Amino acid sequence: MDILNLGAGNKLVAGAVQHDRVKHRPEIDVVWDLNDLPWPWADESFDMIVACAVLEHLRINLIESVNECWRILRKNGTLHMKLPYWNSANSYRDPTHYWRFDLRTCDLFDPTTKYGHDYAFYPVTKWKIIQRAKLNRGGSSFALKMAVMK
Secondary structure: EEEEEOOOOOOOOOEEEEOOOOOHHHHHHOOOOOHHHHHHHOOOOOOEEEEEHHHHHOOOOOHHHHHHHHHHHEEEEEEEEEEEEEOOOOHHHHOOOOOEEOOOOOHHHHOOOHHHHOOOOOOOOEEEEEEEEEEOOOOOOOEEEEEEEE
């Protein structure tokens, strides 16, 4: 399985290609500013992308970043995300956060949800939510998983 760990920081994923904006540790394989589109990976390069506490730091919006994930994931590939919850002081405390999200924000990408059905014209890529958003114990962020629909 080919895995990409976006914005690895100090949380490396075993066996993954480790990405970050700067090479702050020797395990970082790819240095790239994710605001610069397209990202440096070829179409359908990975089976899984881990994006924990990274997408909120981008100037590009969530639709743009998720579209890039869709492009570089293979058919049935999965995206594991952790995003800041809008109603948490921690999400506002970090001055590098451009975005904050609701537990249903990513429903937009899944056409089988009401939000995804009603606003299907926004995302050009389609996903299936395979693990619904769930708040962490502190209520500051949530994790979810989506699978590519190609």
